[in-house]
Amino acid sequence: MSCVETIQAYAFRSLGFGERLLPKGEYTLCEHFTLIGSGMIWNVYFGVLALLTGFFLAVALAVGKSSANPMWRKPAEWFIFVFRGSPLFIQFFFAYACFLSLKGVSGFFDPFTSAWLGALIVLFCNTAAYSGEIFYGALLSIPKGDIEAADAYGMTGWTRFRRITFPTMMRLAWPAYTNEAIFLFHATTLVFFSGFPAWRQKGDALYYASYFADKTFNPFVPYPILAFYFILLTLVIISIFGFVNRRLNKHLPQERRSKTKLKLNLIR
Amino acid sequence: MFSYCTDPSTLEGLSWLSCYLTTGKHMNLYISVFVVLVLLAITAPVALLFGFGAASAARSKFLPLRWFGMGYTSIVRGVPDIAFFLFFVIALDQAFEWMRHKVKCPDWDQPVRQGIDFVVCDAAKLPLSTAPQWVHETYGFFLAVLTFSIVFGAFAANVLYGAMRAVPRAQIETAEAYGMTSRQAFWRILVPQMWVYALPGLSNLWMVLIKATPLLFLLGVEDIVYWARELGGTKTARFTDYPHPNWHVWYFAALLVFYLCFTKVSEVALDRIMKRLTKGQATAGGEAQRKAAA
Numbered sequence: 417m418s419c420v421e422t423i424q425a426y427a428f429r430s431l432g433f434g435e436r437l438l439p440k441g442e443y444t445l446c447e448h449f450t451l452i453g454s455g456m457i458w459n460v461y462f463g464v465l466a467l468l469t470g471f472f473l474a475v476a477l478a479v480g481k482s483s484a485n486p487m488w489r490k491p492a493e494w495f496i497f498v499f500r501g502s503p504l505f506i507q508f509f510f511a512y513a514c515f516l517s518l519k520g521v522s523g524f525f526d527p528f529t530s531a532w533l534g535a536l537i538v539l540f541c542n543t544a545a546y547s548g549e550i551f552y553g554a555l556l557s558i559p560k561g562d563i564e565a566a567d568a569y570g571m572t573g574w575t576r577f578r579r580i581t582f583p584t585m586m587r588l589a590w591p592a593y594t595n596e597a598i599f600l601f602h603a604t605t606l607v608f609f610s611g612f613p614a615w616r617q618k619g620d621a622l623y624y625a626s627y628f629a630d631k632t633f634n635p636f637v638p639y640p641i642l643a644f645y646f647i648l649l650t651l652v653i654i655s656i657f658g659f660v661n662r663r664l665n666k667h668l669p670q671e672r673r674s675k676t677k678l679k680l681n682l683i684r
Numbered sequence: 685m686f687s688y689c690t691d692p693s694t695l696e697g698l699s700w701l702s703c704y705l706t707t708g709k710h711m712n713l714y715i716s717v718f719v720v721l722v723l724l725a726i727t728a729p730v731a732l733l734f735g736f737g738a739a740s741a742a743r744s745k746f747l748p749l750r751w752f753g754m755g756y757t758s759i760v761r762g763v764p765d766i767a768f769f770l771f772f773v774i775a776l777d778q779a780f781e782w783m784r785h786k787v788k789c790p791d792w793d794q795p796v797r798q799g800i801d802f803v804v805c806d807a808a809k810l811p812l813s814t815a816p817q818w819v820h821e822t823y824g825f826f827l828a829v830l831t832f833s834i835v836f837g838a839f840a841a842n843v844l845y846g847a848m849r850a851v852p853r854a855q856i857e858t859a860e861a862y863g864m865t866s867r868q869a870f871w872r873i874l875v876p877q878m879w880v881y882a883l884p885g886l887s888n889l890w891m892v893l894i895k896a897t898p899l900l901f902l903l904g905v906e907d908i909v910y911w912a913r914e915l916g917g918t919k920t921a922r923f924t925d926y927p928h929p930n931w932h933v934w935y936f937a938a939l940l941v942f943y944l945c946f947t948k949v950s951e952v953a954l955d956r957i958m959k960r961l962t963k964g965q966a967t968a969g970g971e972a973q974r975k976a977a978a
Contacts, residue, residue, distance in 0.1 A: 497944070497948075498940075498944065501943065501944045501947040501948065502895070502940050502943045502944050502947070503894075503895040503896070503897070503898045503943055504895075505898040505899060505901075505909070506898055506909070506936060506939050506940055506943060507940070509909065509912075509913075509932075509936045509939075510933070510936035510937060510939075510940055512932075513916070513930075513932035513933040513935075513936050514933055516930070516932070517930065517932075517933055601764075602763075602764035602765065602766075603764075605764045605766050605767065606766060609766070609902055622764065622766065622767055622770070625767065625770075626770055629770065629771075629774060633774070633778075633802045634797065634802070635770070635771045635774040635775050635778075636775065639767055639770070639771040642763070642764075642767050643762070643763040643767065646762055646763045646764060646767075647762040647763065650762040651762075
């Protein structure tokens with residue numbers, strides 16, 4: 417098979433289109449690149465959706481955790497503690513086992529046992545908890561003067577939150593949130609190693625990389641290819657988040673803008 | 685375990701549970717908790733050592749050494765760590781076997797990689813095919829520890845490199861003014877002072893390390909995740925004295941609670957250490973303590 421044919425056959429293999437059987441025998445570099453790249457579709461899918469949906473819950477959790485009313489504060493604190501205090505790997509296993517036994521109760525939970533929904537829910541909760549903690553930290557470090565100025569203008573409640581608290585919170589949290597996004601994408605590689613079955617060998621990038629490594633007993637080709645894809649993905653994330661960061665800091669003088677500094681802090 | 689456990693089919697309720705939870709296989713589960721603790725106890729210092737070496741290398745005046753240190757510290761940034769775990773376990777294994785192969789069978793003429801096979805002579809196999817089971821298991825565990833140490837060494841190197849840069853420049857300049865060589869200034873001035881700056885990062889790393897321990901399962905070690913999966917599965921009366929339906933949920937819930945407690949305890953302990961270390965330091969934390977006391 418020429419490389420173009422390989423790409424035609426396997427480019428969307430992870431979604432179930434194209435050739436049914438995975439390549440056999442001698443594995444070419446082209447096959448490595450195509451199939452692992454095809455798996456990246458799932459990583460991007462999980463990462464993007466979890467990040468977009470998790471953002472809203474994270475803001476709610478941050479506001480809840482800083483609330484004076486224990487009825488709001490306690491659940492937010494516990495949610496953040498449970499999802500930040502335990503390994504993501506175990507959360508996946510636990511969630512899969514839960515969904516599997518719920519499936520026995522009602523057919524409604526059928527789709528939850530497959531990765532596209534079940535794993536997404538876990539990632540959603542997980543990233544919400546981590547970013548919630550980041551936003552909470554930012555919420556606490558909003559300059560006192562900003563709030564006082566808002567009070568002086570007679571802003572209260574929702575207006576004050578929307579115009580003053582929320583934008584400043586975002587601005588302060590954004591560098592840390594960029595890191596969180598990067599590590600969330602890294603965490604998506606755990607999905608198919610943690611109970612959720614790769615039905616008909618439709619898996620993510622790491623699934624295919626380890627497939628090749630198992631078959632060829634040569635880790636020196638598939639894993640660097642995977643690394644290449646992820647470094648590319650990381651660069652894309654950094655540039656998108658950097659763009660947002662510039663917008664958030666637009667009104668500030670040059671030297672007071674918060675720079676995005678790539679800092680590694682978490683595996684889950 | 686208990687004397688009344690001889691005939692499990694007659695047992696009910698709590699006594700059944702007490703017998704069930706003390707079967708031989710459950711003992712393996714409890715032992716694997718110690719495997720996790722041993723892993724943490726070995727990995728933490730080794731990773732710190734690797735990290736210290738890499739961080740000092742990254743500050744070196746010798747260019748290739750500096751490249752090595754920089755490269756090592758930055759590999760883990762862009763790539764998922766789990767890919768490193770999967771990579772290093774095979775790569776290290778093959779590297780060891782290849783080195784032994786070169787030493788023990790110098791007159792071997794075939795290539796090591798034949799198509800999709802990795803072939804070394806019998807004497808170079810690790811562990812030897814005649815070795816008992818426990819050697820195989822220990823070797824697997826050793827590889828896992830080494831893999832963890834390499835990956836977490838890179839994390840620690842990042843933290844320590846930052847901490848070394850956080851020590852005020854004036855301190856080194858003073859040391860130089862007293863006529864210390866750069867080696868003396870490094871060991872006598874920089875290293876003792878950097879720990880306060882490194883501690884927040886290192887305690888974060890410790891939490892991360894705890895949460896990474898279930899990945900042992902992916903490295904082929906029979907750890908708690910392995911036993912939870914094994915024991916939680918459906919057991920029929922044909923194969924066991926303690927039949928039960930699929931109990932994965934309960935086993936993984938127990939693991940979840942175990943890890944939550946573990947991280948909570950660590951958090952409290954690390955908080956105390958930090959309080960102790962910041963006492964009297966000229967940092968914001970130390971200043972806050974002084975004000976609170978006054």
